[in-house]
Amino acid sequence: MKIRNYWNLRDFGANIWEKATRTQRVAIALTSILLVGLLPFMGGSILATPIASFDAVLVYPVGMFVLMSLGLNIVVGKSGMLDLGYVAFFAIGAYTMAILGTTTKMNTWEIMPIGIALAMIAGVLLGIPTLRLRGDYLAIVTLGFGEIVRLVVLNSSWSKGPNGIANIPMPPKIGPLKFELENQKVFFWVVMAMILVTIWMIRRLTVRRPGRAWEAIRQDEDAAELMGVPTLKYKIWSFTLGAAVGGAAGVLYASKNLYIAPEMFTLNVSILILACVVFGGIGNIWGVVIGATILGYLPDRIRFISDARLLVFGIVLVVVMNFRPDGLLPRKKREKKIIERDDNLLKLENVTMKFGGVTALNGVNLEVKRGEILALIGPNGAGKTTVFNVITGVYKQTSGTVTFDGTSLGNQKRYEVTALGVARTFQNIRLWGDMTALENVITATDVHKKSGLVGALFGFPRASIEEEVNRERAHEILRFIGIDQYSDRLAKNLPYGVQRRLEIARALGTSPKLVLLDEPAAGFNPAEKVELAATIRKVRDAGYTVLLIEHDMSLIMGISDRVVVLDFGTKIADDIPSVVQKDPRVIEAYLGVPADAS
Amino acid sequence: MFEVLIDQFWSLTIAGVALGFIYVLVSLGYTMVYGVLRMINFANSEIFMWGTFGTIVTSRDIFGYSQTSAPATGPKLALVLFSQLLMSMAVAGLTAVFVEFVAYRRLRAKGTNRLATLISAIGISIVLSELMRLLTDSRPVGSPRVLEKIILTEVWGANIRLDTVVTIFAAAAIYFLLERFVKLSRMGKAIRAVSMNEDAAKLMGVNLNRVITTTFLVGGLATGAAGFFYITVFEYTKFNIGFTMGMAAFTAAVLGGIGNIRGAFYGGLFLGLLEVYASAVLGTQWKAVTVFIVLVLVLLFKPNGLFGEAVQTTRA
Known part of the structure; x- marks a missing residue:
């Protein structure tokens, strides 16, 4: 029996997020931000704090704690360095604000970058x-450093020693939003914005080189260094980013509190x-x-004790x-779930296709296993190409189901089927004749491209990178098929044999899982057929699954793992080539009833 | 700038040695636990604070001394002082065992990360100091004077006071007793065995849980003794007194090479002297800064401590 672990909030949340589409994610994010932004209006509810006003508590401790915890988390959580002097950076930010705010005409927003910079410099120096x-x-x-900063501030005259600095100016208003002591909603929104920026920064860095470097340092610093991670540099970066967040929090804190003193910056x-x-x-x-929210909020909520x-x-x-x-x-890096894969990449169940009164396919069952070459044969008009057209979404089956890699087909647009991983060639060659061979393949690779027209127009980085990647990939495919020397020739000017192979190359360009080849050997001489057989095997060996329509028996018997025979829209045989070859029904279908049979 | 130091060199030195011995005993609380667990006993500062209260409660509530009563003399003096010392050690020792049970044991059994243990220890030290704050109404508590601070003699212009002398000799005696214990007793050998190689010790039949509890107990006893001497010299305590003492004693432990008992001795004395000299030269307010700067420099250039033998070089 599976007991659901209701405590496992992490996986619960991550599951929702993982299943959500892009639009849903944006919606979730915006709704959450909105709801959190409305928090200061909840002062009358059960959340209310008995003594301090609720919106003030939301700014400090809650908001500030969240902000600083996120900053410290870069140091302690991401790169595994235990920093017990984090308050120093907070103090540096706060004193920058206090001194510049009281002695110059600069306002909070002008001092903010200076405070952040000084905290970062201190981070590098330390x-x-x-x-x-x-x-x-x-x-x-680090603990010593934190204490040194506090003691220096406590014993120096420029910081007014233990008396602290009073009359620090509030931030000027932003548009219609005024900062007030009695009503700290605007402060809360500013803290929130700072938190969001910090989260954004951490998320960006985590999945890129710095994040990997930090993770490697955290798990095994020596191994990281030996694998070429400049560990000291990334540790200093981590420390400095943490310091920047702490400094920013300090500037805002001083500007909100209007008064600061050394006793606010203790080791505690x-x-x-x-x-x-x-x-x-x-x-x-x-x-x-969540941790910072709870620990910031809890002491104020339980003031009744x-x-x-x-x-x-x-x-x-x-x-x-303890518990x-x-x-x-x-923290747990969630492994991508390993999907239990069906052995069958493609499955047709009871597929019937009717055109008016004509039944082209009649209850066909067909399975294509991963990594095999399956040949589909049958006399003319048996329904072979109809099978292809049903799979690729050209026709929608009258009844029955088509399942491709766990997805049910039938309602997708044709290009969506291709994006799922089905690609085909055409019996009658249908290359884009006035494009070069390379362009033909690149166009196919574009099916998985994320960037669009605007990106191409303005040369957005992603668009340019994708362009580059796809071009390289197209060249690779042409090399793989063995026709790279024709890449800059117009498709219509290519020799017939090359055109046929370019069709295969173009199909591979869409990064398919299943390649449908519709009579690839049509019009080939025996030597070309041998070469083609080798190419098809090569395609299969590279990990693609191949479903092949062909008439040439020697080719089929030579390369197929299995053969399925259709006759008048019905499957009459499905086995390994040597058995199918001897099947009387197959022989009958191709050659008619033998004279001595009945 | 140096006149004060030169003028009062000997009296400063004596004060420094007395303070140093108090540090020695408290840093034993850190160093012993670190030796066995490779973890900072974060609550040791509060164990010390509870010890100081044990001392005061004994003279004030058990023997009925008050701020105004005359200091004790003769056998009564010995009895009161000895009871105070024992009580302080008992309170601190039990507190230390309690800390081990509540904050360390479960996490250690699970073998989970060190940070969780650190936060758990931080939690228990908040509990200990807050509990005392509530019990004392956040007020400082003065100690009745049991031991008259007689000036015994004068050496090179320095007054030798009775309380200083008692502190130096008694603390030194306790330190050497503990060192003998760890060196010679069966349990002491087990403690050292665990600190050298936990797995091997277990395989040789050492009861790990008992060793760890004993280590906390012994560290607590030493810290408690320090609490008694602290009260005898300074005659005052407060719920938050542990922090400064803890920081200093911890620094002393690191200076001597944490995890190393002999190191705590050198580190404590060195730090005690450094503190009094630094306050004479730079003024009392810079005392702590000096201590920290020395600590940082030592860690940077001689991370195994000034006097210690190499412990482990990497500690994740």
Whole structure:
């Protein structure tokens, strides 16, 4: 019996996301953003915090914690460096805002990049010497750094020492949105925007080179370095990006709080942020967001037990860590589900095709196994090409089902069938004569292209890259089929034999799983047929499945794994070539009833 | 800038040694646990804090001393001091065992990641300090003076006070007892065996759980003793006193080479002296910065500590 694990929120969420189409994803994302954006209006609900006003709590601690946790997560979660001095970057941002805000005329948004830059510089300066250290030693050094920053600020005159800096200006209003102390909705939206930018940044980096480098460093730093990952560089990058987020949070915090003092930047803040990261699920963006939200919000929500709220907080940490040591939403690289594959790539069940009163196919059952060459033979008018036309969506079957690789066919447009992985050649050659051989194949490769007309027009990077990739792939196919020397010739000027083979090349251009060849040997002399047989085998050996209509018996018997015989729209034989060859019904169909039979 | 240091060199040195011995004992709480588990005993600072309260409760509530009563003398003095020491050690030792049970044991059995254990330990130290904050109403608690701070003698212009002398000699004695214990006793050998090679120790019949609990207990006892000496010298405690002490003692452990008992001794004394000299030269407010800068430099250039033998070089 399978017990559903209701605690497995990660897979639950990931499943929904994975199944969603692009449009649905955009809709989910926008709805979530909207709902979170409306949160400050929920102050009257069960969520309300007893003492501090709800929208203020949403800005600090909740929003700030989420932001800083995401920043710290780049360092701790992504690249596995334990940083216990993260508060230093927050402090640097906050003091940049405080000092520049009170001594110059610059506003918050002008100071923001300076604060971020200073935090990043501090990150690099700290990172270059210390990031050679690992594990606990790094933790201690960063902890020391955090304390040094606080103590310097506490004991210096430019920072006004323990008195802190007051009268820090608020951010100027953005359009109609005014920043107010009593009503912090706008602050919340700004924090939210910063969080979204951070999430976007992390997601972009994670699936690209930096993300892979960090992951490799986290799992085995020595191996990473020996495999050519410049580990120190990527560690410093990770540290510096984390610092940038911390600095940005600091600038906004100072500008919201209007007053800052050294006591706000103690080791406890670093630890609390680290707790958010680990509590929620280290390395998992959504886990971190949830963890920080809970740990930021909880102490304010349970203020009714006023004094004991930190005690409860401590107990929650211990309990959760003991029972969910990987956090609420643990990190786990989800492996793509291995789909149980049907042996049959294509399956026709009881397919009947009627044209008016004529029954072209009558209850045909046909299976094409993966990786085989299946020949479909039969006298003229037996319905062979009709089978092809039903599969490729030229005709829709009157009844019965066609299943291709788990997808039921019948309602797709023709090009959609091709995109699923079915490609064909034509009995009567149908190349685009006024295009070169290469262009013929490239056009076929375009079926999987994502970029469109606008991208091509303006040369968007993706469009250019795809163009390049497809051109290269087309050349490869022409080489594979052995006609690359004709690539720049117009298709109509090619010799007949080359045209036939170009048809196959064009079909392969669509990256099919199943290749339908409609009388590929028509009009070939024996030598060409031998060559063609070799090509078809080569195609099969490269992993394609081949369904072949042919009349030439020697070719069929030489290369087919199985032979299916149709006669008047009905399947009369389905077996290996040597058996089919001797089947009396087949012989009868081709040659008529032998004289001595009845 | 250096006048104070030169003028008061000897009295500073004596104060530094006394402070150093307190650090030695607290850093044993870190170093022993680290040696066995390869993990920072994050709650050790709060174990220390609970020890200091054990000391005060003994003199104030059991023996009925108050801020105004006269210091004890003769056999009574010995009895009270000894009870205070024992109580402080007992409280801290039990707290340490409690920490191991609640925060470490389950996670260790599961063999899960170190960060989870760290957060769990952070959680328990928040619990310990918050509990004490609630019990004491966030107020500092002064200790009745049990031991009169008599000036015994003067050496090279430095006053030798009774409490300093008691601290130095008693703390040194406790340190050497513990070192003997770890070196010679059966359990001590088991502890060292586990810290060298856990698997081999298990295969040789060492009961890992008992060793780890004992390690926490011994570390707690040392830390508790430090709590007693701290109260004897400074006569004051508060629920958040553990943080500064913990940071310093931890630094001392690292300076000496964490995981190494002898290292805690050198590291503690070195740090105690460094702190008093640094405050004399730069002013008290820069004391902590000096300590951290030294720590960072040591870690960068001699990551195994100034005095330690190589422990493990990589710790994930």
